[in-house]
Amino acid sequence: MIGRIQGVLLGKQAPQIVVDVQGVGYELLVPMTTLYQLPGLGSQVTLVTHFAVSENAQTLYGFFDKKDRELFRTLIKVSGVGPKMALAILSGMEAGQLVQCVMQDNVAALVKVPGVGKKTAERLIVELRDKLKDWQAEQSPLAAMEAASVPGVDDTNSNDIIAEAESALVALGYKPTDAAKMVTAVLKEQDVNSSEELIRRSLRSLAPA
Known part of the structure; x- marks a missing residue:
């Protein structure tokens, strides 16, 4: 059982990340709420994990906190x-x-x-x-991120940002057509400057108020 992982963040391709632990690259699947809080590539990262074994795969899931x-x-x-x-x-x-x-x-x-x-x-x-019933609905660090203003997207990177966001939504289970509609709806209302921001706002539009 792998319960915790600490190393250097090598890659982020939502919802998958890669963490280098002493030369071994571990692939983890993480919820977007964890991905939003990760540092930049090349930074040290510590995640708690859940190791799932099925007939066809062994998958490591990572989370920002317990x-x-x-x-x-x-x-x-x-x-x-x-x-x-x-x-x-x-x-x-x-x-x-x-x-x-x-x-x-x-x-x-x-x-x-x-x-x-x-x-x-x-x-x-x-x-x-x-x-x-005993859980307390606490204010998440993401709430402050949600309220922050978002600068305009760089046109030279906009196609890549859109493609990455749609790909991540499809990986989470949304149909390609629905993912495209979600992304388009967000971009009609506001500018974004990263695929992570676009994914977050697309998912946020579906979350309860």
Whole structure:
């Protein structure tokens, strides 16, 4: 079991990152809420991890803090929810927002996550209500990022930013056409200066208020 990883951040291609630990590059899948908080390439990074083994793959998931990992592990215990769906849920909303959805029986917000139908959303609410009742919906560091102004995108990089954002959304389970619509809708309303910012704002538009 790998519970923690520390090393140099070598690559970020949402939702996957690569961390160099003494010459060995570990590939991890991370929720977007973790990706947003990572430092630049070449920086030291420490993540708590969850190691998942299936018939076809061995996958390492990374999280910025233990609370996010705990929520991920709680999600995958729900019937019909696997690691991929849990990753998509935690990418589309922060921990406090998920708790809010569950406590308010907000099925509509949950079904916006790719792969989550009405029955799965209802099951999530029923099975998570007792498990999450003691959680406190705390102000996330991402809230300050969300409120910050965003400078205009450099036209020379705009196509790459759009392509990376759409690719990441598809990797999280959204259909290519839906990913393109989400990105286009954000760009009509505001400028962005990075693919991470574009992904965050695209997902934020689907999250509960």
